[in-house]
Amino acid sequence: MNPVTPNQTSPGSTASAPAAPAAGTAAVPANAAAPAPTFSPLYQQIKALITQSLQSGEWKPGEMIPSEVELANRYKVSQGTVRKAIDELAADNLVMRRQGKGTFVSTHHEARAHIRFLRLRPDEGVPHYPESRFLEVKRLRAPADVARLLELKSGDAIIYIKRVQSFDGIPTIIEEQWLPGQLFKGLTAERLSEYKGPMYGLFESEFGTRMIRADEKVRAVVAGPDEAVLLQVEPGTPLLSAERVSFTYGDKPVELRRGLYLTTRHHYQNDLN
Amino acid sequence: MNPVTPNQTSPGSTASAPAAPAAGTAAVPANAAAPAPTFSPLYQQIKALITQSLQSGEWKPGEMIPSEVELANRYKVSQGTVRKAIDELAADNLVMRRQGKGTFVSTHHEARAHIRFLRLRPDEGVPHYPESRFLEVKRLRAPADVARLLELKSGDAIIYIKRVQSFDGIPTIIEEQWLPGQLFKGLTAERLSEYKGPMYGLFESEFGTRMIRADEKVRAVVAGPDEAVLLQVEPGTPLLSAERVSFTYGDKPVELRRGLYLTTRHHYQNDLN
DNA sequence: AAGTGGTCTAGACCACTTT
DNA sequence: AAGTGGTCTAGACCACTTC
Numbered sequence: 001m002n003p004v005t006p007n008q009t010s011p012g013s014t015a016s017a018p019a020a021p022a023a024g025t026a027a028v029p030a031n032a033a034a035p036a037p038t039f040s041p042l043y044q045q046i047k048a049l050i051t052q053s054l055q056s057g058e059w060k061p062g063e064m065i066p067s068e069v070e071l072a073n074r075y076k077v078s079q080g081t082v083r084k085a086i087d088e089l090a091a092d093n094l095v096m097r098r099q100g101k102g103t104f105v106s107t108h109h110e111a112r113a114h115i116r117f118l119r120l121r122p123d124e125g126v127p128h129y130p131e132s133r134f135l136e137v138k139r140l141r142a143p144a145d146v147a148r149l150l151e152l153k154s155g156d157a158i159i160y161i162k163r164v165q166s167f168d169g170i171p172t173i174i175e176e177q178w179l180p181g182q183l184f185k186g187l188t189a190e191r192l193s194e195y196k197g198p199m200y201g202l203f204e205s206e207f208g209t210r211m212i213r214a215d216e217k218v219r220a221v222v223a224g225p226d227e228a229v230l231l232q233v234e235p236g237t238p239l240l241s242a243e244r245v246s247f248t249y250g251d252k253p254v255e256l257r258r259g260l261y262l263t264t265r266h267h268y269q270n271d272l273n
Numbered sequence: 274m275n276p277v278t279p280n281q282t283s284p285g286s287t288a289s290a291p292a293a294p295a296a297g298t299a300a301v302p303a304n305a306a307a308p309a310p311t312f313s314p315l316y317q318q319i320k321a322l323i324t325q326s327l328q329s330g331e332w333k334p335g336e337m338i339p340s341e342v343e344l345a346n347r348y349k350v351s352q353g354t355v356r357k358a359i360d361e362l363a364a365d366n367l368v369m370r371r372q373g374k375g376t377f378v379s380t381h382h383e384a385r386a387h388i389r390f391l392r393l394r395p396d397e398g399v400p401h402y403p404e405s406r407f408l409e410v411k412r413l414r415a416p417a418d419v420a421r422l423l424e425l426k427s428g429d430a431i432i433y434i435k436r437v438q439s440f441d442g443i444p445t446i447i448e449e450q451w452l453p454g455q456l457f458k459g460l461t462a463e464r465l466s467e468y469k470g471p472m473y474g475l476f477e478s479e480f481g482t483r484m485i486r487a488d489e490k491v492r493a494v495v496a497g498p499d500e501a502v503l504l505q506v507e508p509g510t511p512l513l514s515a516e517r518v519s520f521t522y523g524d525k526p527v528e529l530r531r532g533l534y535l536t537t538r539h540h541y542q543n544d545l546n
Numbered sequence: 547a548a549g550t551g552g553t554c555t556a557g558a559c560c561a562c563t564t565t
Numbered sequence: 566a567a568g569t570g571g572t573c574t575a576g577a578c579c580a581c582t583t584c
Contacts, residue, residue: 100582315554372569
């Protein structure tokens with residue numbers, strides 16, 4: 001359970017300072033001037049170890065992870081090193097720190113996470129989550145383009161979902177979704193309909209797949225006849241098209257979404273920092 | 274030149290540790306249990322002081338700022354505290370650290386900054402900067418909506434710019450721009466045409482106004498007759514509409530942009546983290 | 547009072563760059 | 566060799582939360 005220290009003799013050793021603990025009693029011999037590959041500071045290794053525990057479900061979304069002192073003891077490093085590791089995890093939105101309470105695994109069952117991945121905001125009023133009406137939920141074989149984006153083989157099992165989302169009763173989003181069948185075995189139309197709120201919450205709680213980040217490509221298109229009906233607009237109405245690939249731990253793609261957004265009373269919000 | 278320490282007696286004082294320097298010899302008396310307003314840790318105050326020096330131009334874009342030890346001496350705090358302040362400034366993209374060399378003021382004259390604010394990426398091939406053709410550069414009075422977004426008074430002097438931007442000779446972007454006249458006095462069509470590369474670089478070098486961050490609202494629209502001509506497409510072609518308000522230090526708005534993007538061979542790229 | 551994260555300090559050593 | 570940022574440690578104290 002000790003951190004490995006590749007390409008690094010032993011951090012903070014050969015010390016004259018009081019009671020230097022020589023953290024790096026690693027599993028790897030400290031000789032071998034192997035100029036080989038990686039090189040990673042201790043806190044990055046701790047970060048990786050904590051991430052593994054998050055991924056394995058040792059600490060579940062919403063739960064508190066062990067305190068900094070505890071983790072420092074567990075990994076045999078100083079609290080400062082654990083702190084730096086957790087700082088990065090917090091910056092990555094994998095955990096949330098709360099002073100006086102502890103550090104908690106991030107979850108999609110939170111307003112904070114909702115808004116992070118919902119970029120379509122009303123021009124007026126406060127953001128809120130749309131209601132879903134499911135049109136299709138079915139299993140099929142992955143077409144080539146979908147397979148490529150999800151890093152599957154063409155023909156692999158896929159769950160396909162199509163829905164319309166409405167704000168205050170006004171249909172605004174047509175969304176198609178492709179999910180690796182292997183990860184979402186028991187996913188049915190019923191369970192989707194029952195569930196209120198963002199689908200990422202369902203994925204996280206029911207299927208143990210936590211979405212971490214996503215890449216989105218946005219374009220402008222015009223509504224075809226079918227889309228016009230669903231959104232109750234004229235054919236030719238301009239729509240935003242957003243293609244999103246979502247990733248879980250290890251940059252593994254777990255979802256492909258293609259959304260068509262009606263942007264007459266809403267807009268796609270983006271902050272450039 | 275010492276940091277002020279409101280609502281805070283004296284960080285790290287009453288120490289038994291060896292040679293504790295008691296950093297907070299502040300200008301404010303340490304009595305007065307005023308429960309009043311703010312409360313900010315030392316490193317935030319240091320961050321604010323450094324930001325002031327950046328804003329005032331004491332250290333110019335591209336230049337190196339004083340080393341951590343120097344700043345620690347200047348502000349009479351530990352190097353660790355300066356380090357944490359600079360960490361945040363680096364996270365905000367105000368400075369860039371380079372190991373072994375120093376910490377440098379960020380500048381828009383860098384590929385890194387270019388891509389940060391250019392979200393339209395080619396579907397194929399590597400991102401590169403478009404060429405500009407200026408259609409209009411003129412002074413006018415701020416219309417109400419522009420004045421509101423730039424936090425000016427209706428009728429204040431404004432510089433208006435309209436241009437078409439092309440990738441590899443293919444016109445792809447129509448962009449209108451509104452700038453506070455007071456900040457950009459000597460801005461002429463000539464100087465714009467001469468200048469290659471992103472306009473933020475020009476603003477930074479020639480007008481001392483450094484753009485820090487921006488808010489963008491994206492919609493789908495269709496090309497009108499004039500726009501169709503400029504982009505050499507049919508009227509009714511769907512276009513991305515992006516309205517951007519850019520801010521400099523102190524969240525002061527300094528630019529309004531309205532762009533129309535042709536997204537047949539390009540897309541608007543966004544990463545959700 | 548005890549436990550948590552948050553701040554601050556001091557000092558050692560490492561990695562990288564330049565002289 | 567000297568200077569820079571980067572890592573790691575140790576310890577003290579502060580702020581917040583809960584018991």
